[in-house]
Amino acid sequence: MTEKPETWTVRRVLDWTKGYLAEKGVENARLETEWLLSAALGLDRVGLYVNFDKPLNQEELAACRGLVGRRAKREPLQYILGTQEFCGLDFAVTPAVLIPRHDTEVIVEEALRRVPGATTILDIGVGSGCIAVAMAKNLPNSQVWGVEQSPEAIALAQQNVERHGVPVTLFEGSLFEPFADQRFDLIVSNPPYIPTADLETLQPEVREYEPRAALDGGADGLDFYRIIVPAATEHLNPGGWLMVELGIGQAEAVLGMFEKAGFGDCFTAKDPNGIDRVVGGRIP
Numbered sequence: 513m514t515e516k517p518e519t520w521t522v523r524r525v526l527d528w529t530k531g532y533l534a535e536k537g538v539e540n541a542r543l544e545t546e547w548l549l550s551a552a553l554g555l556d557r558v559g560l561y562v563n564f565d566k567p568l569n570q571e572e573l574a575a576c577r578g579l580v581g582r583r584a585k586r587e588p589l590q591y592i593l594g595t596q597e598f599c600g601l602d603f604a605v606t607p608a609v610l611i612p613r614h615d616t617e618v619i620v621e622e623a624l625r626r627v628p629g630a631t632t633i634l635d636i637g638v639g640s641g642c643i644a645v646a647m648a649k650n651l652p653n654s655q656v657w658g659v660e661q662s663p664e665a666i667a668l669a670q671q672n673v674e675r676h677g678v679p680v681t682l683f684e685g686s687l688f689e690p691f692a693d694q695r696f697d698l699i700v701s702n703p704p705y706i707p708t709a710d711l712e713t714l715q716p717e718v719r720e721y722e723p724r725a726a727l728d729g730g731a732d733g734l735d736f737y738r739i740i741v742p743a744a745t746e747h748l749n750p751g752g753w754l755m756v757e758l759g760i761g762q763a764e765a766v767l768g769m770f771e772k773a774g775f776g777d778c779f780t781a782k783d784p785n786g787i788d789r790v791v792g793g794r795i796p
Protein backbone atom coordinates (compact mmCIF):
# COMPACT_ATOMS: atom_id res chain seq x y z
CA MET A 513 0.00 0.00 0.00
CA THR A 514 2.81 2.46 -0.79
CA GLU A 515 1.81 5.66 -2.57
CA LYS A 516 1.24 4.87 -6.23
CA PRO A 517 -0.52 6.76 -8.92
CA GLU A 518 -2.88 3.84 -9.68
CA THR A 519 -6.28 3.72 -8.06
CA TRP A 520 -6.61 1.61 -4.93
CA THR A 521 -10.05 0.03 -5.11
CA VAL A 522 -11.48 -2.07 -2.26
CA ARG A 523 -10.72 -5.19 -4.28
CA ARG A 524 -7.12 -4.18 -4.86
CA VAL A 525 -6.52 -3.29 -1.22
CA LEU A 526 -8.08 -6.62 -0.18
CA ASP A 527 -5.88 -8.64 -2.51
CA TRP A 528 -2.73 -6.75 -1.58
CA THR A 529 -3.39 -6.95 2.15
CA LYS A 530 -4.21 -10.65 2.06
CA GLY A 531 -0.83 -11.40 0.46
CA TYR A 532 1.01 -9.02 2.80
CA LEU A 533 -0.46 -10.49 5.99
CA ALA A 534 0.11 -14.06 4.76
CA GLU A 535 3.77 -13.14 4.17
CA LYS A 536 3.96 -11.87 7.74
CA GLY A 537 2.79 -15.26 9.00
CA VAL A 538 -0.85 -14.41 9.73
CA GLU A 539 -3.08 -17.49 9.45
CA ASN A 540 -6.50 -16.98 7.83
CA ALA A 541 -5.11 -13.89 6.13
CA ARG A 542 -8.09 -13.54 3.78
CA LEU A 543 -10.69 -13.54 6.54
CA GLU A 544 -8.65 -11.30 8.81
CA THR A 545 -8.10 -8.87 5.95
CA GLU A 546 -11.84 -8.63 5.48
CA TRP A 547 -12.39 -7.91 9.20
CA LEU A 548 -9.63 -5.28 9.27
CA LEU A 549 -10.78 -3.46 6.14
CA SER A 550 -14.40 -3.61 7.28
CA ALA A 551 -13.37 -1.90 10.54
CA ALA A 552 -11.17 0.66 8.78
CA LEU A 553 -13.89 1.57 6.27
CA GLY A 554 -16.88 1.32 8.60
CA LEU A 555 -18.51 -1.36 6.44
CA ASP A 556 -19.68 -4.88 7.20
CA ARG A 557 -18.18 -7.71 5.19
CA VAL A 558 -21.04 -7.74 2.69
CA GLY A 559 -20.47 -4.01 2.32
CA LEU A 560 -16.91 -4.71 1.24
CA TYR A 561 -18.10 -7.02 -1.52
CA VAL A 562 -20.73 -4.68 -2.88
CA ASN A 563 -18.15 -1.87 -2.92
CA PHE A 564 -15.43 -3.97 -4.59
CA ASP A 565 -14.74 -1.46 -7.34
CA LYS A 566 -15.00 1.66 -5.19
CA PRO A 567 -11.77 3.69 -5.15
CA LEU A 568 -10.53 4.58 -1.66
CA ASN A 569 -9.63 8.16 -0.80
CA GLN A 570 -6.44 9.11 1.10
CA GLU A 571 -8.20 9.12 4.45
CA GLU A 572 -9.64 5.63 3.92
CA LEU A 573 -6.29 4.31 2.76
CA ALA A 574 -4.58 5.76 5.84
CA ALA A 575 -7.16 4.05 8.08
CA CYS A 576 -6.52 0.71 6.33
CA ARG A 577 -2.76 1.17 6.57
CA GLY A 578 -2.99 1.84 10.31
CA LEU A 579 -4.91 -1.33 11.14
CA VAL A 580 -3.08 -3.57 8.67
CA GLY A 581 0.30 -2.32 9.95
CA ARG A 582 -0.64 -3.35 13.50
CA ARG A 583 -1.74 -6.83 12.41
CA ALA A 584 1.43 -7.25 10.34
CA LYS A 585 3.36 -6.81 13.61
CA ARG A 586 1.27 -9.78 14.86
CA GLU A 587 -0.90 -7.76 17.23
CA PRO A 588 -3.97 -9.97 17.75
CA LEU A 589 -6.97 -9.09 15.60
CA GLN A 590 -9.15 -8.90 18.72
CA TYR A 591 -7.03 -6.16 20.32
CA ILE A 592 -7.15 -4.20 17.07
CA LEU A 593 -10.92 -4.55 16.73
CA GLY A 594 -11.44 -4.29 20.51
CA THR A 595 -13.91 -7.12 20.71
CA GLN A 596 -14.29 -10.90 21.00
CA GLU A 597 -17.37 -13.11 21.06
CA PHE A 598 -17.70 -15.65 23.89
CA CYS A 599 -20.73 -17.88 24.58
CA GLY A 600 -22.70 -15.83 22.07
CA LEU A 601 -21.95 -12.54 23.87
CA ASP A 602 -19.69 -9.69 22.75
CA PHE A 603 -16.87 -8.69 25.09
CA ALA A 604 -14.69 -5.61 24.95
CA VAL A 605 -11.02 -6.63 25.02
CA THR A 606 -7.79 -4.68 25.45
CA PRO A 607 -4.18 -5.80 25.99
CA ALA A 608 -4.95 -5.70 29.75
CA VAL A 609 -6.82 -9.00 29.45
CA LEU A 610 -6.46 -12.43 27.93
CA ILE A 611 -8.56 -12.72 24.77
CA PRO A 612 -11.47 -15.07 25.62
CA ARG A 613 -10.94 -18.45 23.93
CA HIS A 614 -13.63 -20.73 22.53
CA ASP A 615 -12.07 -23.60 24.51
CA THR A 616 -13.01 -21.73 27.69
CA GLU A 617 -16.68 -22.11 26.79
CA VAL A 618 -16.32 -25.73 27.99
CA ILE A 619 -16.12 -24.67 31.65
CA VAL A 620 -19.28 -22.57 31.25
CA GLU A 621 -21.12 -25.42 29.51
CA GLU A 622 -20.08 -27.94 32.20
CA ALA A 623 -21.05 -25.58 35.01
CA LEU A 624 -24.47 -24.86 33.50
CA ARG A 625 -25.12 -28.54 32.85
CA ARG A 626 -23.93 -29.88 36.22
CA VAL A 627 -24.91 -27.08 38.61
CA PRO A 628 -27.94 -25.33 37.06
CA GLY A 629 -29.27 -24.48 40.54
CA ALA A 630 -26.15 -22.59 41.68
CA THR A 631 -27.13 -19.25 43.18
CA THR A 632 -23.73 -18.12 44.51
CA ILE A 633 -20.79 -18.35 42.13
CA LEU A 634 -17.16 -17.21 42.35
CA ASP A 635 -14.91 -16.74 39.30
CA ILE A 636 -11.20 -16.54 40.16
CA GLY A 637 -9.10 -14.53 37.68
CA VAL A 638 -11.95 -12.82 35.81
CA GLY A 639 -9.83 -11.12 33.11
CA SER A 640 -12.32 -9.67 30.60
CA GLY A 641 -15.18 -11.04 32.72
CA CYS A 642 -16.21 -13.54 30.06
CA ILE A 643 -16.85 -16.55 32.34
CA ALA A 644 -18.50 -14.53 35.12
CA VAL A 645 -20.79 -12.66 32.72
CA ALA A 646 -21.72 -15.78 30.74
CA MET A 647 -22.61 -17.59 33.98
CA ALA A 648 -24.71 -14.70 35.27
CA LYS A 649 -26.45 -14.30 31.93
CA ASN A 650 -27.39 -17.99 31.77
CA LEU A 651 -28.37 -18.40 35.45
CA PRO A 652 -30.62 -15.40 36.07
CA ASN A 653 -31.22 -16.39 39.72
CA SER A 654 -27.53 -16.36 40.53
CA GLN A 655 -25.24 -13.77 42.05
CA VAL A 656 -21.68 -13.93 40.72
CA TRP A 657 -18.52 -12.63 42.38
CA GLY A 658 -15.22 -12.21 40.54
CA VAL A 659 -11.68 -11.59 41.71
CA GLU A 660 -8.75 -10.34 39.66
CA GLN A 661 -5.28 -9.10 40.59
CA SER A 662 -4.96 -6.62 37.68
CA PRO A 663 -6.69 -3.23 38.21
CA GLU A 664 -6.76 -2.62 34.44
CA ALA A 665 -8.47 -5.96 33.87
CA ILE A 666 -11.00 -5.26 36.64
CA ALA A 667 -11.89 -1.93 34.98
CA LEU A 668 -12.48 -3.64 31.64
CA ALA A 669 -14.42 -6.52 33.21
CA GLN A 670 -16.64 -3.92 34.92
CA GLN A 671 -17.40 -2.41 31.49
CA ASN A 672 -18.41 -5.85 30.21
CA VAL A 673 -20.57 -6.47 33.28
CA GLU A 674 -22.38 -3.18 32.63
CA ARG A 675 -22.65 -3.85 28.90
CA HIS A 676 -24.52 -7.08 29.62
CA GLY A 677 -26.42 -5.78 32.68
CA VAL A 678 -25.70 -8.79 34.89
CA PRO A 679 -25.36 -9.14 38.69
CA VAL A 680 -21.59 -9.62 38.90
CA THR A 681 -19.59 -8.01 41.72
CA LEU A 682 -15.87 -7.60 41.10
CA PHE A 683 -13.04 -7.38 43.61
CA GLU A 684 -9.43 -6.46 43.04
CA GLY A 685 -7.27 -8.92 44.99
CA SER A 686 -5.56 -12.27 44.95
CA LEU A 687 -7.43 -15.57 44.76
CA PHE A 688 -9.64 -16.03 47.88
CA GLU A 689 -8.24 -13.01 49.73
CA PRO A 690 -11.38 -10.78 49.43
CA PHE A 691 -13.67 -13.66 50.48
CA ALA A 692 -12.34 -14.63 53.92
CA ASP A 693 -15.64 -15.90 55.35
CA GLN A 694 -17.64 -16.36 52.17
CA ARG A 695 -18.83 -19.67 50.75
CA PHE A 696 -20.24 -20.40 47.29
CA ASP A 697 -22.28 -23.09 45.52
CA LEU A 698 -19.83 -23.07 42.62
CA ILE A 699 -16.27 -21.85 42.12
CA VAL A 700 -14.90 -21.60 38.56
CA SER A 701 -11.45 -20.56 37.42
CA ASN A 702 -9.36 -20.36 34.29
CA PRO A 703 -6.05 -19.61 35.99
CA PRO A 704 -2.69 -19.00 34.30
CA TYR A 705 -1.39 -22.48 33.41
CA ILE A 706 1.41 -22.24 30.85
CA PRO A 707 4.73 -23.62 32.19
CA THR A 708 7.13 -20.66 32.40
CA ALA A 709 9.68 -22.19 30.01
CA ASP A 710 6.98 -22.68 27.35
CA LEU A 711 6.06 -18.99 27.22
CA GLU A 712 8.84 -18.24 24.75
CA THR A 713 7.59 -20.92 22.36
CA LEU A 714 4.10 -19.42 22.01
CA GLN A 715 3.03 -17.67 18.82
CA PRO A 716 3.92 -13.94 18.73
CA GLU A 717 0.30 -12.86 19.16
CA VAL A 718 0.26 -14.49 22.60
CA ARG A 719 3.91 -14.14 23.61
CA GLU A 720 4.28 -10.48 22.79
CA TYR A 721 0.82 -9.07 23.38
CA GLU A 722 -1.23 -11.01 25.93
CA PRO A 723 -0.58 -10.28 29.63
CA ARG A 724 2.15 -12.50 31.14
CA ALA A 725 0.21 -12.58 34.42
CA ALA A 726 -2.66 -14.27 32.58
CA LEU A 727 -0.41 -17.01 31.19
CA ASP A 728 2.44 -17.93 33.53
CA GLY A 729 1.53 -20.87 35.72
CA GLY A 730 4.98 -21.40 37.20
CA ALA A 731 7.63 -24.03 36.45
CA ASP A 732 5.21 -26.87 35.61
CA GLY A 733 2.15 -24.68 34.99
CA LEU A 734 0.36 -26.05 38.05
CA ASP A 735 1.12 -23.39 40.70
CA PHE A 736 -2.41 -21.95 40.78
CA TYR A 737 -4.12 -25.35 41.13
CA ARG A 738 -1.90 -26.16 44.13
CA ILE A 739 -3.42 -23.15 45.91
CA ILE A 740 -6.95 -23.02 44.50
CA VAL A 741 -7.93 -26.69 44.85
CA PRO A 742 -7.27 -27.18 48.60
CA ALA A 743 -8.37 -23.61 49.48
CA ALA A 744 -11.67 -24.03 47.62
CA THR A 745 -12.81 -26.63 50.19
CA GLU A 746 -12.94 -23.77 52.74
CA HIS A 747 -15.07 -21.63 50.41
CA LEU A 748 -17.70 -24.05 49.14
CA ASN A 749 -21.12 -24.74 50.60
CA PRO A 750 -21.84 -28.43 51.36
CA GLY A 751 -22.21 -30.19 48.01
CA GLY A 752 -20.56 -27.24 46.24
CA TRP A 753 -18.57 -27.63 43.03
CA LEU A 754 -15.13 -26.48 41.89
CA MET A 755 -14.34 -26.46 38.16
CA VAL A 756 -11.04 -25.34 36.62
CA GLU A 757 -9.76 -24.98 33.08
CA LEU A 758 -6.37 -26.50 32.33
CA GLY A 759 -3.78 -26.96 29.62
CA ILE A 760 -2.71 -29.93 27.54
CA GLY A 761 -1.42 -32.83 29.63
CA GLN A 762 -2.40 -31.36 33.01
CA ALA A 763 -5.62 -33.29 33.70
CA GLU A 764 -4.12 -36.21 35.58
CA ALA A 765 -2.10 -34.06 37.98
CA VAL A 766 -5.02 -31.70 38.65
CA LEU A 767 -7.47 -34.58 39.12
CA GLY A 768 -5.04 -36.00 41.70
CA MET A 769 -5.15 -32.66 43.58
CA PHE A 770 -8.96 -32.74 43.62
CA GLU A 771 -9.00 -36.26 45.05
CA LYS A 772 -6.35 -35.46 47.63
CA ALA A 773 -8.33 -32.40 48.78
CA GLY A 774 -11.42 -34.59 49.36
CA PHE A 775 -13.50 -33.77 46.25
CA GLY A 776 -15.88 -36.46 44.99
CA ASP A 777 -17.77 -36.95 41.68
CA CYS A 778 -14.59 -35.78 39.95
CA PHE A 779 -14.74 -35.46 36.16
CA THR A 780 -12.76 -34.24 33.19
CA ALA A 781 -14.34 -32.61 30.13
CA LYS A 782 -12.83 -32.30 26.67
CA ASP A 783 -12.70 -29.30 24.37
CA PRO A 784 -13.83 -29.59 20.72
CA ASN A 785 -10.31 -30.78 19.79
CA GLY A 786 -10.57 -33.75 22.16
CA ILE A 787 -8.15 -32.27 24.74
CA ASP A 788 -9.00 -32.57 28.45
CA ARG A 789 -9.81 -28.93 29.18
CA VAL A 790 -11.76 -28.91 32.44
CA VAL A 791 -11.50 -30.80 35.72
CA GLY A 792 -14.22 -30.54 38.35
CA GLY A 793 -15.52 -32.11 41.49
CA ARG A 794 -17.81 -31.48 44.45
CA ILE A 795 -17.23 -31.49 48.17
CA PRO A 796 -19.43 -33.76 50.29
Ligand SMILES: C[S@@+](CC[C@H](N)C(=O)[O-])C[C@H]1O[C@@H](n2cnc3c(N)ncnc32)[C@H](O)[C@@H]1O
Pocket residue numbers: 609610611612613616636637638639640641642643659660661662665685686687702703704705725726727
Ligand atom coordinates in the same frame (compact mmCIF):
# COMPACT_ATOMS: atom_id res chain seq x y z
C1 LIG B 1 -5.97 -17.28 31.95
S1 LIG B 1 -6.55 -15.69 32.42
C2 LIG B 1 -8.31 -15.96 32.40
C3 LIG B 1 -9.13 -14.73 32.15
C4 LIG B 1 -10.63 -15.03 31.93
N1 LIG B 1 -11.23 -15.64 33.08
C5 LIG B 1 -10.79 -15.95 30.73
O1 LIG B 1 -11.13 -17.11 30.91
O2 LIG B 1 -10.58 -15.49 29.59
C6 LIG B 1 -6.14 -15.66 34.14
C7 LIG B 1 -6.48 -14.38 34.87
O3 LIG B 1 -6.10 -14.54 36.25
C8 LIG B 1 -5.55 -13.31 36.71
N2 LIG B 1 -4.71 -13.61 37.88
C9 LIG B 1 -3.40 -14.00 37.90
N3 LIG B 1 -3.00 -14.17 39.18
C10 LIG B 1 -4.07 -13.90 39.97
C11 LIG B 1 -4.28 -13.89 41.38
N4 LIG B 1 -3.30 -14.23 42.22
N5 LIG B 1 -5.49 -13.54 41.85
C12 LIG B 1 -6.49 -13.20 41.00
N6 LIG B 1 -6.35 -13.19 39.65
C13 LIG B 1 -5.16 -13.53 39.15
C14 LIG B 1 -4.80 -12.78 35.52
O4 LIG B 1 -4.57 -11.38 35.65
C15 LIG B 1 -5.76 -13.14 34.39
O5 LIG B 1 -6.69 -12.11 34.17
